[in-house]
Amino acid sequence: MPQPVATRNQTLDKLTLALDSGALVDVRRMLNGLPPAEIAHLLESSPPKFRNILWKMIEGDLEGEVLGELPDDLQAHFLSRMDAAEVASITEGLEDDDIADILQQLPDRVTWEVLNYMDHQDRTRLESVMLYPDEVAGGLMNTDAITIRPSLTLDVVMRYLRRHEEIPEMTDNLIVVNRSDQFIGVLPLRTLLVSDPGVTVREMMITDIDPIPVDMPDDEVARLFERNDWVSAPVVDGSGKLLGRITIDDVVDVIREDADHSFMSMAGLDEEEDTFASVGKAAPKRAVWLGINLITAFIAAAAINMFQDTIDKVVALAVLMPIVASMGGIAGTQTLTVLVRGIAMGQVGRNNQNWLLSREVTIGLLNGLVWAAVVAVAASLWFDDWHIGLIIAAALIINLVTAAFTGAALPLLLTRMNIDPALAGGVVLTTVTDVVGFVSFLGLATLFYA
């Protein structure tokens, strides 16, 4: 039974308490009473040591489903302790795409061993799904579609369905194919249920749906689902042959990951980043990002270094210079954020990017003028020197316009170069706004005070 969030945290707290007090029987009972997705959430929300204890308590028949709900790195973690026979047994009954995901976490040798434990039909089906990488339509698809022929009457279709033990979850459409398994159209269950049983599938099917090509990138698949409010959609190969279907539950995961991607990338993190990764796993990844940003910081320092003599004359410059750099960074990040999201949503193209660029520069100039005036007055009063006020005002305007231009042009340029703008954009942007900020401010000051 699903539990609202409040109750979920209480369950978590109760479980922690039980674990702490060593009441392992209670923990086991509570844990196995939860739906698999909740157990997976619990494992994800637990520090590493805890995770292993909890995992051992999960009953055998739940393990596969829980595993299917876990992110890749956690799947790999638990799989590394199993042999091929165990993997084959716990993945039995899962959906093809989930099994394929799990098998992809294993070393190739083990994967083939696991496949050998399966019966021929399962293995053939799985191999067809595993042909495709995770991030295209083929990697999201299941092979559980119910197919029918156009010549059948609806009455026959109904009887055919009744012969099924079970209709797969998320089945909103039956898929109509010809003799060579080529996609022709779909027959929605909602049409089947209200139509005259005597008419044929051909008369009632919908044919103006484009099936999804098996190599379509997953973010495009997600956009199609969003735009068309689909629950499931057929997947075909280059010749139009039906290969399987994609269902909305897997698409929701893609949407969630894609949306997370930009957010995490801006801080140099991965969208699959494990919130509860151990120090040993998290620290090296973070260190790399700090190292990259250290280069940026040294470049900025080198820019300041050129003006040692000027700072030596007017120490107030050292006090004020971070203001120019940081305001540029903030303004540039805003522009970058708007552009990165626009690009991710497929809104930005050749036809509107010039408009965006000029709007951003205009905003940069306007806000530069407004805040330059404020900072000029504040700095003049603080150091009792209106020259320094004018200098910082000019530098601020220069830096905010530069920041706006860079924040807008950079993601467009990076995207064209196939570099992720969310990941690389921030670092390059900060380098530019720091250097331009320091150089314009200290440079103008040098011209004036030298």
Add this chain to the structure above:
Amino acid sequence: MPQPVATRNQTLDKLTLALDSGALVDVRRMLNGLPPAEIAHLLESSPPKFRNILWKMIEGDLEGEVLGELPDDLQAHFLSRMDAAEVASITEGLEDDDIADILQQLPDRVTWEVLNYMDHQDRTRLESVMLYPDEVAGGLMNTDAITIRPSLTLDVVMRYLRRHEEIPEMTDNLIVVNRSDQFIGVLPLRTLLVSDPGVTVREMMITDIDPIPVDMPDDEVARLFERNDWVSAPVVDGSGKLLGRITIDDVVDVIREDADHSFMSMAGLDEEEDTFASVGKAAPKRAVWLGINLITAFIAAAAINMFQDTIDKVVALAVLMPIVASMGGIAGTQTLTVLVRGIAMGQVGRNNQNWLLSREVTIGLLNGLVWAAVVAVAASLWFDDWHIGLIIAAALIINLVTAAFTGAALPLLLTRMNIDPALAGGVVLTTVTDVVGFVSFLGLATLFYA
């Protein structure tokens, strides 16, 4: 017919070309050949002037559906030019929750006028949906659920369905209610289609599903859908009476917006931010955020100001000090990002926050030690003074540990105070890492060089 992204941008380009060349007849034809969601995407992806031209070209019978797919601020924009009769006519045939969304963009007076144009039944149904704010279950729900009684046989249910002109989209379950309309359970269509027609609904229905309380926040609703792979779910009031149902297409919008929220908030932007807002709309919002960050920048400047004498003696300090501050900012932002996402995903609770806090501080210390060593050597060589190397190393360690602690503790604290950590976290964090960075570096230098 849905179009893949590549083709979509080509359509956009072709449209732009046609518009530029004044070939308005072509534009109109192309535009009205697209599905409503694509037209909405086109409007969203166009600069303001363009939008108004395109909107005028949309055929009357498509206007309502296009409007329903637009974000709130664009709905409000186009609605502001219509009178109540027009609004009533173009919203005819839309889903309840979409109409309710649209009406909420109108001034109250106009909303009531629009409602007066509707027939009694539509009005009553709509009013029941409009009772609830957008961000709870009630605001997401439709009233189009098909309900059945538990005593019916499946055969009777099938005949009852056949009497319907149409079954609402996204109907995967029929909802079972008692005489006083209270929720009892659901009968999946996939069960109905494979079961013996002679058995009763009571025997086949699923009762271990908790219906969604009408006042549940929308992000919790989204989590329930994600965890349980639902296509639709019943909504009930406090007494268990069925009010309507929520479908996955509306939940996907919630997921998309929630995920966008953190990303946009970190740059002080709104998740509903219009990528193509005019300068007049975008500039003031951005200015406010710059103003808030200007305060931060002045606080940092004030911290530096305390050490004017020291900088005057050793100008190299001014060159190196931004390195300490910016490394702290980067490290702190990483921690903040991990925590903000963990909190948004409901992973962080009382039971694991201490573990997280201590892991982050440990990572901060380790990475502080690593990069402090590198910076110490670089700074010593650069300025030929190993004292300055030791001082910057110590300051860097202090600031990275502070950054880790602040980046982890701050979102936990802000969440407890009901302040959005994604929005406020970055500003406070930067203030802390700047001040601690400058004070520790310049402070240690003062102790040594004074």
